[in-house]
Amino acid sequence: MTDEPRNIIKPVFKHLARYHLFYAIITAAVVLLLPLFVIGQPLLFGSESYYNLQQAPQQPAYHLSFKVVETMSHLPLSAISIIQILAALISLTFLFKIGTTLRINAKKQSLFLLLLAVSPAFIIPFLGLSQMSIFILFSLLGFYILTKNGRWRCFSIIFFAVALTIDAVSSLFLVTLLTTYGFYKRDKNIYYFSGAIALAAITAFLLLHLPSVIGPFHQQQLSADFISDLGGYSGVSFFLVLLAIIGLFSKWKDSIEMYVLFIAAAVLYIYSPQTVLFITVITIVFAAKGFFVIFEPKWQLSSLKNFTLLLLLLGVLFSSATYEQRITELQPTATELEVLAWIESSTPKDARFFTSSEDSYYLQYFAKRETATSFQRQDLTEKHIFEAVYVQDLFPLLEQEDIRYIYLSADLRETLPQEQGLLFLLQNERFKLAHSQEGNEVWKVR
C-alpha cells in the first residue's frame, strides 16, 4: 500500500524558510495591488476609510490614531493607497524581525507570514484607511522595539500610545498580547510594562471617551465576517479554519499562551465582529501549526500527501482569488463618484440626505453632505424608511429626520423590492427625481 513518489515538500519548505520574508512581501504586494489594477482607479476600499478621512479633522489632538489619518488626509487618495500598501509590507517586515528575535521556527514563521499575506482580515485594513491598519503597524513597531534589549525598549511606549487611542477593545487585546509576551519571556519587567500600558489604556478610555469598539461599518454577521468564503469582507479562508481546528487540538501543551490569546480573541469577536483581525491572526497561527502536524510526518500514502497538499494550496489560492473578485464592490464606482460630485455641486450645502448606511460614508466624504444614516445608529429608522408601505408612514419619518434628499445607488436599488417599500413610494408626487445616471438616483423631497 505504500508508494514512493518524489518528496517535493521538504525542499520547497527549506527554500521557503530561507527566503520567506521575500515571498511574503511579494505575495502581499501582488494581493494588495491586484484590486487596484483591476478597477483601474486607486481609491480606498471600504466605507470605513471615508469615515476616518471625514472624521479625522474633527477629532481632538489626543486621538493619535486620527491624527495619523489626518496627516494623510491632505494627500490624494491614490497616494494614500500606496502608503497603505507600503505600511502593509512594513508590517510584514516587522513581524518577520520580531519572529527572528524571538527565535520562532523559520518554517512555521514562513508559512504564517504567507498565510497572513493572503488573508482578507489582513488585506482589507490596508486596502483602505482603516484604524486597524494603524493598530497593526504601530503595535508591531512597539513590539519590535520591545524585543530589543536595553533601555531603547521604553521608547516602544510612543508607538503603543498611538495604538491605544483607537478603542477599548483594541487596547485590551494589546494588553493581553503584552502580558502573554511577558509570560513567554518569563520577564517581570514586561509584566510591569504591560500593567503600565493597561493603566494608560483605562485612562485613555475614561478621560478621552474612546468608544468601546470603533464601527461597525457594515452589516455584521458572526459566521460570514470570520469565514470570508461565506460572503464576508474579512476573516480567513475556510481551508485555514480547518487547518486551525486541527492545530488547535494537537499538542496543546506546547503553546498555552496561544490558547489564552485565542480565548481572548474569540470573546472579543463574539462581543463585536469588528474585532475580527485578532481572532484571524490567532487562527492563522493555529493553521500554520495544523499544517505542520499534518504534513511534517511521513505519510504511509505518500502520493496522497502530495495531492492533499496541492488541494490545500489550490483551495487557499482559489479562496483568495474569489475574495479579490468580490472586494472590488467595496469601492464606489466611477458613475457613483460622478453622481456624488453632482450632489456636491448642485444641492444645498446644508441639505440632509437619506441613503443606506454603507453609502452614507461615501456621501459624507465625496459629496460633503450630512446623512441621516450610519451603522453607528442603534435605532431602526433606516429600516423603517426602506420598508415603509404607505406614504403616511414614510413622510413623518422623513420630516422627523429633516431629510430633504434621498440618494439610491444602483446596487442599493437592486436590493430593494420594486413593488412595495421606498422604491414604490417614490412614485408619489412629493418626490422629484433630481438626477439619475446609470441607475444611481437622487430624489428631492418636496
Add this chain to the structure above:
Amino acid sequence: MKEKANYWLAFIFLAALTVRLVLAFSTPAFTYDSYFNLRQVDYISNNGFPQFHDELSYSGRDLRFLPLFHYFTALFDLITPDQFIPPEIIAKIIPNLLIASLVIIVYHISDKMTGSKTASLFSAGIAAFLPTLYETNSFTVEALFIPLIFLITFCFINLKEKNFVYYYIIAFLAACLTSSATFLIIVGFGIYLLLSAIEGKKLQKAEVEIILFSLFFYVWTQFLFFKEVLASEGMSFIWQNIPQQIMRWYFPQPSLLDTMLSVSIIPFLAGIYVVGRSLFKLKNTKEFLYISLVISTTILTWLRLVQFKLSITFFSIILAIFFASFYKEMVDFFKRTRIKSWKIGLPAITIILLAATMIFPALTTAKEQSMPSMDAIQAFRWFGETIPQKTTTLVQFEEGNALSYYAGKRNVMDDHFSLQKDAEQRILDISTMYITTFQTEALGLFDKYRVGYIILTPKAKSRFSVDNFHYITQECFEPIYNQEVKIYRVRCTLKEA
C-alpha cells in the same frame, strides 16, 4: 459455500431489480423532484454541458448543482438510440439499477464485518426491500449517491487490501461531484476518530491520511461549484435557501415511530441491539465506523442539518448491515443450545418475519410516491403542444419542473431555491394567486410575475381546497383546457397600456 452464496446474492439482486422495475413502469410519471434532473439530462444530451442558466425556472435564473449524476445518465441516453430506448425509459432503469446494486454492496460490507455468508445474505435481502428506498419512480441524485457512499465505506474498511485506496479515491471523487450530502460521511469520519480516541483504539495511519484527504477534497469541490451560493447565502447554504413556510417538509421533527416504520421494525430493533452491544462491549473497528455514521446522521438530523429523507435512508441501510451481526449472534447462541432444528427454523422464521414487516411497507411507499397525476401530465403535454410560446405559467412550486419538462413553459417557482432571494415571497404569492377571491389582487400578482396562463391541477385543488379559482370571469380569463385539470389564459392586466 461461496458459490452458493453468490447465486443467492444474484437472485436477491435480480428479485429486487425486477420488483423495482415493475413498480417503476406501472406508471409513466416520475416523482416531482425528478423533473429537474430529467431536464438537465436532456440538456446535457443535446448541448454537452449542464444548464447553469435556466430560462424556464423562475422565468429565468442561475443554477448551481453537482452534475455527475446527470452526466452519468446522459451517457446512457447518448449511447442508446431514442427510438429503441427513449430517455424516460433509461430514467426509470438507471436509478433502480443503482439502488438495487446496494444489495451487492451491503452483502460485501456485512461479509467483511461478520465473515458469515448467510448473515450477509439476510442483510442484502433487507437492503433489497427497505421501505425508505422504494421511491421507484424517483430520478434523483440519491440513486447514485447512496450506493457510492456505501461503496466508499466498503473501500475504507478494506484499505489494507491492494488497490482499495484507488477505488476509495475514485468513489469519493464521484460522491463529491454527485451530492453535497457527502459531508455526512465526513462528519461520520470525524466521530469515528473521536470514538476511537475515547476508546483508546489505535487507528491505521492510512485511515487518518485518507480522512484528511477526504476532508480537504470535499471542501475544495464544494467551494469550486458553490462559491457564489456560499458568498450569497453564507451558512444558510446548508438549508438550500428553503423557504421557512415549507421548511418542515424537508426537516420535519423526527419521531421514533416514523423512523421505525421507514426502516422496518425488525432491522430497527436488531440494529439498536448491535449498536448498544458494540458501544459497551466489543471493540470491532469495522462496526465502529458504521456506528459513527449512525451517530453522525442522528446528530445532523437532530440539528436539522441534513434532510430527514436522506438521513432515514442512510440510517436504514446501516441498520440493514448491522442485521448481519445480529443474525450471526443468534446463530452462535442457537449453536450453544440443544435445539436441533434451528438450522432450518431460524432462517425460515427470519425470512417470514422480514417479509411480513418489510414487503408491505415497501409497496406502500412505492404506491404513495408524490407524482403528478396522469391528467396533469396529459394537460401539460397538451399545453406544450398547443401553446408554442414559452410563457410564464402558474402552477404550484412542486409542479414547476414538471410543467417545464412536459410543456416547455416558464414557471413562477419550482423546488430549487438556491440563489433565489425572493423564494419566500414567491411561495406566499403563489398561495395568494390560488386562494384569493379578489381579481385585482390576482391580476396584480400576474403582472408582477408576467403570468400568461394559470393551471389548476388535482394536487393544487387538494392543497388549497378549491374546485376552481375564485376570481375567474369570462372577460379576464379564457378557459383553454377544461377537464380534471383546468387551464386559463390571462387576458386582463392592471398595468396601463
